[in-house]
Amino acid sequence: MAEIKFVETKNFKTKPDVSKIGFGTQFTDYMFEMDYNPQEGWHDPRIVPYRDLSVSPANTTLHYGQAIFDGLKAYLHGDKPVIFRASDHMRRLNVSAKILDIPEVPFDVALAGLKKLVAIEKAWIPKEKGQSLYIRPFIFANDDYLGVNVSKNYKFLIILSPVAAYYAHGFAPVKIMVEDTYVRAVRGGLGAAKTPANYAASLHAGLVAHQKGYDQTLWLDGVERKYVEEVGSMNILFKINGEVITPSVEDGSILNGITRRTVLAVAKDWGVPAVERKISIDEVIQAHENGTLEEVFGSGTAAVISPVAVLAYKGKEYVINNGKVGEFTQKMYDCIEGIHVGEVEDKFGFIEAAE
Numbered sequence: 001m002a003e004i005k006f007v008e009t010k011n012f013k014t015k016p017d018v019s020k021i022g023f024g025t026q027f028t029d030y031m032f033e034m035d036y037n038p039q040e041g042w043h044d045p046r047i048v049p050y051r052d053l054s055v056s057p058a059n060t061t062l063h064y065g066q067a068i069f070d071g072l073k074a075y076l077h078g079d080k081p082v083i084f085r086a087s088d089h090m091r092r093l094n095v096s097a098k099i100l101d102i103p104e105v106p107f108d109v110a111l112a113g114l115k116k117l118v119a120i121e122k123a124w125i126p127k128e129k130g131q132s133l134y135i136r137p138f139i140f141a142n143d144d145y146l147g148v149n150v151s152k153n154y155k156f157l158i159i160l161s162p163v164a165a166y167y168a169h170g171f172a173p174v175k176i177m178v179e180d181t182y183v184r185a186v187r188g189g190l191g192a193a194k195t196p197a198n199y200a201a202s203l204h205a206g207l208v209a210h211q212k213g214y215d216q217t218l219w220l221d222g223v224e225r226k227y228v229e230e231v232g233s234m235n236i237l238f239k240i241n242g243e244v245i246t247p248s249v250e251d252g253s254i255l256n257g258i259t260r261r262t263v264l265a266v267a268k269d270w271g272v273p274a275v276e277r278k279i280s281i282d283e284v285i286q287a288h289e290n291g292t293l294e295e296v297f298g299s300g301t302a303a304v305i306s307p308v309a310v311l312a313y314k315g316k317e318y319v320i321n322n323g324k325v326g327e328f329t330q331k332m333y334d335c336i337e338g339i340h341v342g343e344v345e346d347k348f349g350f351i352e353a354a355e
Contacts, residue, residue: 001106001109001112002045002106002109003045004045004046004047004109005045005046005047006046006047006120007046007048008049009029012029016162018126018128018131018162018163018164019131019164021162021163021164023134023161023164023165023166023302024134024136024161024163025161026161027160027161028050028121028133028160028162029049030047030049030117030120030121030160031047031049031050031051031117031157031158031160032045032046032047032114032117032137032156033047033048033155033156033157034046034109034110034155034156034157035142035153035154035155035156036153037152037153038153041103042105042106042109042156045109045113047113047120053155055142058144058145059141059142059143060141060142060147061141061142063146064141064148065195065200066101066140066150066151067100067138067140067141067195067196068093068097068100068102068139068193068194069096069136069137069138069195069196070089070090070092070096070136070137070194071089071134071136071302072084072085072089072134072135072137072258072301073132073133073134073135074125074132074160074354075125075132075340075341075342076122076125076127076341077342077351078342079122080355081118081119081122081125081133081353081355082342082351082353082354083114083115083118083351083353083354084339084350084351084352085262085350086114086352087352088258088261089135089137089258090105090110090111090114090137092194092256092258093105093110093137095192095193096192096193096194099192099193099195100190100193100195101150102139103154105139110156113158115352115353115354115355116354117158118133118354118355119354119355121133121160122354124160124162125162126162126163126164128164129337129341130164130165130337131162131163131164132162132163132340133160133161133162133163134160134162134163134302135159135160136158136160136161137156137157137158139154139155139157140154141153142154142155165303166302166303166304171325172325173307173308173309173310173324173325174215174216174306174308174310175213175214175308175309175312176215176216176217176231176298176311176312177208177212177216177217177218177312177313178217178218178281178311178314179217179218179220180220180225180314182204182205183219183222183225184202184219184229185219185229185254186221186223186253187222187223187251187252187253188252189252191229191252191253192249192252192254192255192256198255205219206232214312216298217231217232218230218231218236219231219232220281222253226280226281226282227247227278227279227280227281228247228280228284229247229253229254230247230254230255233298233300233302234257234298234299234300234302234303234306235254235257235260235299235300236296236299236308237260237263237296237297237298238284238293238295238296239293239296239297239326239329240287240292240293241287241294242272243272243273243274243275244263244264244273244328245274245275245276245277245279246260246263246274246275247277247278247279248276249276257299257301258301259304259305260299260300262299262336263299263305263332263336264276266332266336266348267332269347269348281313284296284311285313285318288318288320294321294326294328295320295321295326295328295329296308296311296320297326297329304337304340305332305333307325307326307330309321309324310323
């Protein structure tokens, strides 16, 4: 495996009060960097002082969007830095790379670079409940010409940001608007990749939802506008008549979320039926009408678990569990957060040491 160089800095930043900053606004002293060209492949892995980048105005990512990213978190177990499902996240980065025709990064080097960076920056990992060190690996095309082609040169970076809760109101029920006008992704498109294009496609609908008083948008499939897919920043799960149901990822139009997979694994360990299948918005509404829709919640790295109090569809609001956090949702949140910080046994092997 290639040696990972470490370039030290003497200009250290003042660490912020994480409770008083927004999500993803402050960054640590160092970042991981690696480059790709056709002659050398992925090369020169290094940890260097965090800095602004210089790119050509003709940079191909700026014009054609060939880029991917992922997101994961680090915590402290005592004084030891750990990362939640680091290997799974780095594998998913390479899944996104395949979809965008970006050369896959060497898994061993990328994972080692990630762990070394977190170990170096462990003093930045917040210690308060609900806080963490957010990790953002990303790759972008780095050619400098105007032409619609797969790029030849790329840059891979990992940056770190101390964060509190994703939502300003913390772990509290959110209101979600079901989007039946706009489309984010379709089968055969980019929905299964974490790529900026997917998030750009969601911005306008999200803005409309916020203007109407809702926290997020719930997307329906792009063809029939019938089947539930995912929320703007997380997967969605329904507890109906004792069974946890989440949309299948087989069509490739939604992200195979790591936290989603965690929820399914934990639910099955508890003996709670948990399935991945197509579920229509009409089935959800019918379950609400007949009293079998028990709980709704989102899952994602940023928010972890996000209880849903209201679903709005075609001008009508459907209140879930009297607008309160459901028992199962709370238990799942407590379990995953407990695994994060070492208070709950990690019987799944999700926690990976950073040093």
